[in-house]
Amino acid sequence: MNQSIRQAVMQASQQWIADFNSGNFAACLARYQAKASMSVSPFGRFQGIEQISSFWTEFAKSAPAELVYRNVQIKVLNEKQAVLSANWSMNIASGFISKELWSLADDGQWYLQEDDFSVLTQLEQPLEKAERTALVLVDLQNDYYSGGKFELQGIDAATEQARILLTHFRAHDLPVIHIQHIFKDSAAPFFNENTHGIEIETRVAPLDDEPVIVKHAIDSFTDTDLEQTLVELGIEKLVVVGAMAQACVQTICRTATYKGYECEVIADAIAAPQLTHPVQDFSGEQLVAANLISLSFGGAQAYALNDWLAKYGK
Incomplete structure (x- = not known):
C-alpha cells in the first residue's frame, strides 16, 4: 500500500x-x-x-x-x-x-x-548550463603523496590532470568545490587532525573564494555542507577528480547520482593505492580501472581529461 x-x-x-x-x-x-x-x-x-x-x-x-x-x-x-x-x-x-x-x-x-x-x-539572470557544473576535487591531501602516511600509486600524474582541469574551471569562472578529509579518530592511519598530511596539495590548493567541505567519513555528503553548497550554487552536475578511487571517489559519485545529480569522473585524474587481497594483489592502476567499470553502471560517466575538454571546453 x-x-x-x-x-x-x-x-x-x-x-x-x-x-x-x-x-x-x-x-x-x-x-x-x-x-x-x-x-x-x-x-x-x-x-x-x-x-x-x-x-x-x-x-x-x-x-x-x-x-x-x-x-x-x-x-x-x-x-x-x-x-x-x-x-x-x-x-x-x-x-x-x-x-x-x-x-x-x-x-x-x-x-x-x-x-x-x-x-x-x-538570480537576476538565468544560469547557463556550464555554470551549473561544479568541479569537485576529492581528498587531494599531502598524506597521499611521497613522504605522506599513505602514498597512492599514480597520485602525481592524477594531480597534474586535476590541476589542468582546475585551471580550466577557474579561467571560465565556473564553480569549484574542494573536499578535505580529516579523521576524528587519533588512531587513524592518515589524515589526522592538526597535521601537515591533511593539507590540500599545493598544485590544487583552494583559492579564498572556493568552498572547502571538511568531512570525517568516506561519503562527502555525510554530515557536511556539500549538499547545501550544491543547492546554493544551483549545481546540476559534478565533475569529480581525486582519491581514492575505490573509496571516496566511488562513494561521492554513487551518492550524488542517487540524489539526482549528473556525475562525471575524469579517469586520468583519480588515483588509488596498491592493495593486498588473499586471492590477488591489486595495483593502483587496476583499482582505478575496476572502479571506473563499476561506476559506469549507474554511477558516473568516465572521460579522459582531453576527451572531456574536447566535449565541454570552450
Missing part, C-alpha cells in the same frame, strides 16, 4: 513540475486545495488559493524554467496523506522543500494541502 501511495504522489509531483516547466501555471494552481497554505522563506506565508495564485503570478514574471527536484523523499502518513521533501533548482533560483503535504481527494486525485519551501538563491 505505501509503495503505491508513494508512486501516486511522485507522479502528481512530477506532473506539477512538467506543468511548471511548460508555463502552464493554471494547471499548477489547480493542484492546490482551495484552503491550501504555502510558506515561502523568506517571502512569507500565503493562505488560500487566491494568495497562492498571486505569489506564483508574480514569480512567473521572472521567466522561471527548468525546475528539477533532487534527493526526493516521500513519507506516507496514512492512506490519504503523504509528505514530500526535496532539493529544488531552476534557471533563476534554488532551495529546499521542507514539506509538500499531498492529500487524496474524493475525485481520486492528489492535491497540495500544504507547501513549505525556501529560496536559498535567487
Whole structure:
C-alpha cells in the first residue's frame, strides 16, 4: 500500500513540475486545495488559493524554467496523506522543500494541502548550463603523496590532470568545490587532525573564494555542507577528480547520482593505492580501472581529461 501511495504522489509531483516547466501555471494552481497554505522563506506565508495564485503570478514574471527536484523523499502518513521533501533548482533560483503535504481527494486525485519551501538563491539572470557544473576535487591531501602516511600509486600524474582541469574551471569562472578529509579518530592511519598530511596539495590548493567541505567519513555528503553548497550554487552536475578511487571517489559519485545529480569522473585524474587481497594483489592502476567499470553502471560517466575538454571546453 505505501509503495503505491508513494508512486501516486511522485507522479502528481512530477506532473506539477512538467506543468511548471511548460508555463502552464493554471494547471499548477489547480493542484492546490482551495484552503491550501504555502510558506515561502523568506517571502512569507500565503493562505488560500487566491494568495497562492498571486505569489506564483508574480514569480512567473521572472521567466522561471527548468525546475528539477533532487534527493526526493516521500513519507506516507496514512492512506490519504503523504509528505514530500526535496532539493529544488531552476534557471533563476534554488532551495529546499521542507514539506509538500499531498492529500487524496474524493475525485481520486492528489492535491497540495500544504507547501513549505525556501529560496536559498535567487538570480537576476538565468544560469547557463556550464555554470551549473561544479568541479569537485576529492581528498587531494599531502598524506597521499611521497613522504605522506599513505602514498597512492599514480597520485602525481592524477594531480597534474586535476590541476589542468582546475585551471580550466577557474579561467571560465565556473564553480569549484574542494573536499578535505580529516579523521576524528587519533588512531587513524592518515589524515589526522592538526597535521601537515591533511593539507590540500599545493598544485590544487583552494583559492579564498572556493568552498572547502571538511568531512570525517568516506561519503562527502555525510554530515557536511556539500549538499547545501550544491543547492546554493544551483549545481546540476559534478565533475569529480581525486582519491581514492575505490573509496571516496566511488562513494561521492554513487551518492550524488542517487540524489539526482549528473556525475562525471575524469579517469586520468583519480588515483588509488596498491592493495593486498588473499586471492590477488591489486595495483593502483587496476583499482582505478575496476572502479571506473563499476561506476559506469549507474554511477558516473568516465572521460579522459582531453576527451572531456574536447566535449565541454570552450
